[in-house]
Amino acid sequence: MNTSETIELPRPARGAFADPVGRVTAIAGALLVTALGLALGDGGATAPLAVTGAGAVLGLFVLVPRGVQAARRHPALLFGAAIAASPVALIAFVGFFGDGRAFMDLPSIVARLLPLSIVALAAMGGLVLVAEDLRVRLGPAGLTPWQRITGTPDTPAPWRAVAGLALVGLSAILALGFVGANGGDLVVLFVLAAGALMFVMTPLLIAGFARADRARVDGAREDERRRVAAHLHDSVLQTLALVQRQAHDPAAVSRLARRQEHELRAWMAGEVELGSETLGAALRAAVADVEDDEGALVELTVLGDRRLDRATEALAAAAREALRNAARHAAGSPIFVFCQASADGAEVFVRDEGPGFELSSVPTERRGVRDSIVGRMAAVGGSAVVESRFGEGTEIALRIGVVG
Amino acid sequence: MKEPGNPADERPTRDIRPAHPSGGGAVRPRLRIVVVDDHHLFRAGVRAELSAHHDVVGEAATPSEALAVIASTSPDVVLLDVHLPEGGGVAVLDALGGAGPKVLALSVSDAAEDVVPMIRAGALGYVTKTIDTAELLASVATVASGEACFSPRLAAFVLQAFTAPAAAKTPSELEALTPREREVLHHLARGYSYKRIALRLGISDRTVESHVGAVLRKLQLSSRHEVSHWAATRGLVTGEDPEP
Numbered sequence: 120m121n122t123s124e125t126i127e128l129p130r131p132a133r134g135a136f137a138d139p140v141g142r143v144t145a146i147a148g149a150l151l152v153t154a155l156g157l158a159l160g161d162g163g164a165t166a167p168l169a170v171t172g173a174g175a176v177l178g179l180f181v182l183v184p185r186g187v188q189a190a191r192r193h194p195a196l197l198f199g200a201a202i203a204a205s206p207v208a209l210i211a212f213v214g215f216f217g218d219g220r221a222f223m224d225l226p227s228i229v230a231r232l233l234p235l236s237i238v239a240l241a242a243m244g245g246l247v248l249v250a251e252d253l254r255v256r257l258g259p260a261g262l263t264p265w266q267r268i269t270g271t272p273d274t275p276a277p278w279r280a281v282a283g284l285a286l287v288g289l290s291a292i293l294a295l296g297f298v299g300a301n302g303g304d305l306v307v308l309f310v311l312a313a314g315a316l317m318f319v320m321t322p323l324l325i326a327g328f329a330r331a332d333r334a335r336v337d338g339a340r341e342d343e344r345r346r347v348a349a350h351l352h353d354s355v356l357q358t359l360a361l362v363q364r365q366a367h368d369p370a371a372v373s374r375l376a377r378r379q380e381h382e383l384r385a386w387m388a389g390e391v392e393l394g395s396e397t398l399g400a401a402l403r404a405a406v407a408d409v410e411d412d413e414g415a416l417v418e419l420t421v422l423g424d425r426r427l428d429r430a431t432e433a434l435a436a437a438a439r440e441a442l443r444n445a446a447r448h449a450a451g452s453p454i455f456v457f458c459q460a461s462a463d464g465a466e467v468f469v470r471d472e473g474p475g476f477e478l479s480s481v482p483t484e485r486r487g488v489r490d491s492i493v494g495r496m497a498a499v500g501g502s503a504v505v506e507s508r509f510g511e512g513t514e515i516a517l518r519i520g521v522v523g
Numbered sequence: 524m525k526e527p528g529n530p531a532d533e534r535p536t537r538d539i540r541p542a543h544p545s546g547g548g549a550v551r552p553r554l555r556i557v558v559v560d561d562h563h564l565f566r567a568g569v570r571a572e573l574s575a576h577h578d579v580v581g582e583a584a585t586p587s588e589a590l591a592v593i594a595s596t597s598p599d600v601v602l603l604d605v606h607l608p609e610g611g612g613v614a615v616l617d618a619l620g621g622a623g624p625k626v627l628a629l630s631v632s633d634a635a636e637d638v639v640p641m642i643r644a645g646a647l648g649y650v651t652k653t654i655d656t657a658e659l660l661a662s663v664a665t666v667a668s669g670e671a672c673f674s675p676r677l678a679a680f681v682l683q684a685f686t687a688p689a690a691a692k693t694p695s696e697l698e699a700l701t702p703r704e705r706e707v708l709h710h711l712a713r714g715y716s717y718k719r720i721a722l723r724l725g726i727s728d729r730t731v732e733s734h735v736g737a738v739l740r741k742l743q744l745s746s747r748h749e750v751s752h753w754a755a756t757r758g759l760v761t762g763e764d765p766e767p
Contacts, residue, residue, distance in 0.1 A: 380653070384633070420679040420712060455675050455714025468713040514713065 147175075245286030246316065354382055374411065381407040398460050399424040401435035402467070405442055406456060413446035417454045425460040430499040430519045434465060437503060440491045441469040441515040449473020449512065464520020472512040492517070554667050557581040557596060559589040559615065560604040560629065565652065569602060572656045577663065586614040598624050600667050603646065605630035605637050616644035627666045635680040642681065643742055648672025670732065671739045678711030681742060700738065707734045 150173050358379040365371045385403055399421040406417045425431055438456065445454045449471035457468045492515065496503040501519035554577045558566045561584045570579045580596045583589035586609050593601060593615075601624045603612040612628060619626070628641040628649040638649045647666045650659065651674075665672040673681070685700050700708070703724075710720045717731045724731075 377653075418675060418714070420676045422679055422683045453714070457675065457679060457713045470714045472714070511719065 245282075245284065245288075249284060249287070350386065354386070355379060370414070374414065377410055378407060381410075396427050397424045398427060398431045398435060398458065398465055401427060401432070402438060402456065402458055405435060405439035409439070409442045409446050413443065413450075415442075415446035415450070415454055417442065417446075417456060419456045419458075421458045421460070423460040425462070425465055430501060431460075431465060433495050433499040434467060434501060434517055434519055437492045437495045437517050438467045438469055440495075441517070444492075444515075445469055445471035445473065445513065448476075452512070459522050461522060464518065464522045466516065466518040466522045468514060468516050470512060470514040475507045475509050475511050475513055553577050554600055554663065555580045555596065555598040556663065557583065557589070557592055557598040557601045557624070559583045559586075559592075559601060559607065559612070561585065561607050562604075565604075569659075572659060573663070576660055585609050586611070586618065589615045590618050593619070593623060600624055600663050601626045602629050602663075603627065603641070605632060605641055612646075613640050613644045616641065616646060619645065621645050625666045625669065627662055627672065633676060635683055638677060639680050639684050639742075642677070642739070645743060647739070648674070649677045650674060651676075671735050673708075673711050673735055675712050675714045678708050681738060682708045682712060684742065685738075700741070704734050704738050707731055708738060711735070 358375050361375055362372050365375070381403060385400065388400075402419060402421060406419045409415055410417055427435070438458075442454065442456065450473075452472040455468070455470045457470075459466050493503045493505075496517055496519070499519060501517065503518075504516045505513070506516070507513040556573060556577050556579050558569050558573075558579055559582070560566050560569070563584070566582045566584075570582070573579055580598055581592035583592045584607075586607055589601070589603070589607075601615075603615055603626050605612045605628055607614070616626060626646040628638065628646040629652055630637055630641075630649065631652045632638070633651060641649060647669070648662055648671060650662050650672070654662070662672045662674075682705070685705075706724065707720055710723065715723070717728055717735075721728045721731045
């Protein structure tokens with residue numbers, strides 16, 4: 120976007136005569152020089168005047184579109200032009216009200232204000248040249264300060280700025296000479312100059328800052344893109360490669376795809392960066408492990424979340440144990456895990472649609488459930504309820520605190 | 524510690540659907556289906572999966588295409604992706620405005636904020652794109668019969684939608700779930716089928732179904748209420764509440 124902005128700017132010097140605008144300018148200049156020559160050569164008055172008029176008209180052909188273009192790109196220039204023209208209005212005002220004869224004395228007023236407005240216009244032109252140069256110079260990022268001053272093949276040396284500064288300086292000297300020792304007018308002139316400078320420079324500075332800002336945002340976006348690309352490379356692309364190599368084994372492909380899905384979802388949820396410090400993340404990890412190890416199919420739903428502490432860690436560990444149990448004893452049946460968590464408590468249901476069993480018939484020496492699940496929950500003040508019946512699957516409800 | 528399984532145990536299913544008296548074992552009629560998804564490969568896959576049992580009469584990749592295809596083919600069921608360009612699946616549902624075919628939402632997302640708006644806008648169910656063929660067929664059949672197709676995850680999301688603080692401050696009495704409805708949803712979220720819920724709560728299958736239907740209506744009504752409330756507070760609608 121920086122480049123598109125700088126491309127449309129008129130480029131000085133190089134190929135000036137290939138450009139129709141440049142050609143018209145050159146002809147206008149030549150005509151004006153001819154007029155000067157005719158006037159100095161003591162010819163009649165009409166010939167130089169006619170040639171001057173032709174040159175001026177041709178010059179306007181170039182200057183008016185340029186001025187419109189510049190004003191559209193840089194509306195502040197209109198303010199600058201108004202300020203440059205304001206001495207005319209100011210002097211007319213002072214002349215009209217400060218001097219009763221002003222109305223009668225119109226030619227003398229014109230004679231007084233004409234030089235000053237010419238000087239002001241020259242100053243204005245100088246400022247525009249400086250501003251245009253600064254636009255080009257502030258545009259492309261990544262230039263050294265030295266390059267900014269001397270220019271590069273793309274951004275030529277600051278000839279325009281130098282010419283502009285010369286014009287401004289000349290105008291200042293002329294204006295001082297015109298005003299003379301009159302202190303009040305001097306102050307007015309300085310205020311005007313400062314105002315014009317401010318109007319031209321402030322938008323430029325803001326544009327410069329905005330550009331720097333945009334460059335920084337672009338940089339951050341690029342970093343983020345690289346980070347995402349790196350992650351996708353390490354995860355999804357690796358998995359896709361594995362899938363291609365194991366295309367003959369549908370079970371393996373399915374397992375890989377699910378594993379990758381879990382990882383990607385966890386990454387999108389920001390859990391990889393945060394570490395698995397919440398109950399939801401711990402459950403997701405448990406589900407992924409059990410699906411991998413036991414080849415089970417688990418549907419996990421987590422509502423709300425909670426940071427891991429002693430109680431929720433026990434809850435997650437008990438849920439993991441319940442999941443393993445379900446995967447082993449209800450092989451082939453889907454497993455549902457439903458977790459609701461809030462600041463006050465959490466509950467996790469692990470349900471399978473396996474064959475089910477009668478609790479009373481579980482032999483005392485095979486009490487994995489009782490110790491690893493019920494015991495764990497009791498140790499943190501929670502509860503574990505196992506519900507099962509023949510033919511109706513098994514549900515283990517784990518709770519800590521109070522839920523909804 | 525497990526006893527050998529009871530052979531009479533019904534085939535476990537991952538997806539929850541109503542144990543409809545007419546549904547079990549009967550030959551399902553071929554349905555006219557439109558698939559709306561912006562991924563060409565996914566549409567092709569679904570078409571291949573469904574074509575043995577149903578007729579895929581149209582496909583679309585954007586909401587405007589979808590509306591045109593639905594208008595010209597008048598299908599029984601629309602499989603509608605949540606994430607579409609130009610406004611997503613919700614745009615299609617809004618344009619249909621409750622009329623037209625039954626809609627089953629499809630998504631790779633398992634985020635409530637993606638899924639619940641689809642249900643609110645009028646979809647009868649939601650399934651993830653990783654669903655297998657048998658489940659997809661069952662879900663399509665459920666939706667085609669006009670029943671809500673509440674997977675455990677969708678039930679959980681809906682439960683959450685009703686318990687969220689935003690729902691608490693809405694004025695309408697309609698929006699609160701009865702304790703029974705809450706209980707049914709909670710069981711659905713835990714993976715119980717309608718039949719099992721009926722057995723556990725000591726009510727009939729039909730009653731479970733009607734509870735789920737009531738929840739769905741409240742959810743859709745609450746969104747309509749929100750819209751009318753929104754319109755009324757901004758002076759877009761004057762006069763009485765347009766709610767029935």
